[in-house]
Amino acid sequence: MKIPKPIKRGLTYRIQLQIAGKKFSCTRDTARECEQWAVQKILESKIHKKEAEKGIKPTVTFKELIEQYFQHTGQYNPSASSRKWMQGQIKVFDEKFGFLSGTSIYDITPRQLTNWRNKRSKEVGANTVLKEISFYSAVFTFAQKELFLLDENPWMMITKPKKPKARARRIHNSEIDLMLKALKYERGQTPVLPDHYVAWGFLFAIETAMRRGEILAMEKKDIYDDYVYLPKTKNGDPRNVPLSKEAKALLELIQHKGEKLIPQSENAFRLMWEKRKAAIGLSGLHFHDTRHEAITRMVRVKKLPVEVLAKITGHKKIDILINTYYNPNAQDLVEAFNEI
Known part of the structure; x- marks a missing residue:
């Protein structure tokens, strides 16, 4: 040939x-x-x-199959975050699966995978276990339908953990004040210290509904008068996010000469956030809760229709946007009802 x-x-x-x-x-x-x-x-x-x-039958171990799947699929995946996640799975694969890592894919049984699921469920949350099962099942489907190595997929024969109820956490103004104090930041202050940039990112997220990774990836060249352009997002598609008066004021506070608005790595930013919130007893507050808060405010204050809101937030499934991220309290619903 x-x-x-x-x-x-x-x-x-x-x-x-x-x-x-x-x-x-x-x-x-x-x-x-x-x-x-x-x-x-x-x-x-x-x-x-x-x-x-x-x-x-050719000898193919679980680990070899994962690597082959990534070579075939991962490098062409349009989402950089997906590629990074898959690489992370491969990096810790031996530790996560133990002897199953070197086991032939023909010898792996549903019972072994069920035992792995039970062990993994004690280490991480149900959402993480579900995401991992979905990924490994896709790998075995690849071996079954693309490589024609398997007749059936053992991951399809195990019971998945029950999906937990969607998080509906709002952020109270008092919690915002506590976080800003813990990060030694005052509203209107030009960020200088690492703590300040975390506080700035927190406030900016509440105004824009942008994800933490999107905020950390923002570059000055993508900031326009009335919106910010995000060339790379979680779902792989670019999008434009309109800027409120408050969001514009926050952008004006950035005075450094670097390209990225927040001059910190994602890991450094995350660790600072986790350390400061734990110190003041707000361990239950997640940075992603800012997305819930921002979306709910956009509906309550801006009266945005759902189709416009979806374009701003980047949601492709309207039901997830409405049922997961829009979290009105009773008073919000009463006010909306009376306005109509």
Whole structure:
């Protein structure tokens, strides 16, 4: 079989193969690495074909399957956050799965996966377990329907944890004041210290409903008179977020010369937030609660229709926006009713 010529894509090279009617591709730093990958892939296909003819199943461990899935799917995923999450799963895979990591995918049973689910449920919350089960199930479906290595997916034969009730946490003004005091920040102050930028991000999130990662990724070049442009978001699509008078005032407080508005890493920002809120007894407050608070305020104060609100917040599913993030209290509903 003739090796196709790698195609240059920016700073990398990409090569595509078609073996037995199936397409394979990879991206590497050099053309030579692409060609080496292609040769290895062709050799593997020939070996697998001979083994299949003899009734011998190829040896593929759980860990090897995960890595192959990421190579095939992860590098082309449009969402950088999804790629990063998958890389994180691979990094801690041996620790998370123990002996199952090196077990052949043909030998992994629903009972073993159920035992893993029970153990994992004692370590993390139900939402995390559900997300991980969904990911690993997709990996085995890839082996079943794309690689034709498996006849059935053992992850489909286990019971999933019950999805917990959606969080509906609002943020009281007194809690905002407590957090600002803990972060040594006063409204209208130009941020200078790391604490200040965390406080500034907290206030900006309440005004815009932007996620923490989106705020930390903001660059000055994407700030316009009346809106901020977000080229990268959680769902992979860019969006524009209109700026309130209060949000504009917060942006005017940023005086440093750097490109990013908040000159901190996501980890440093998160640790500072967690440390300060714990010190004042607000451990139950999550930064993401600002999104609930902001969305509820937008409906109550701005009277925004749901279709406009969805464009601002980036929600593709209206039911999630309404049932999860819009959290009015009884008085909010009474006022809205009387206004109508």
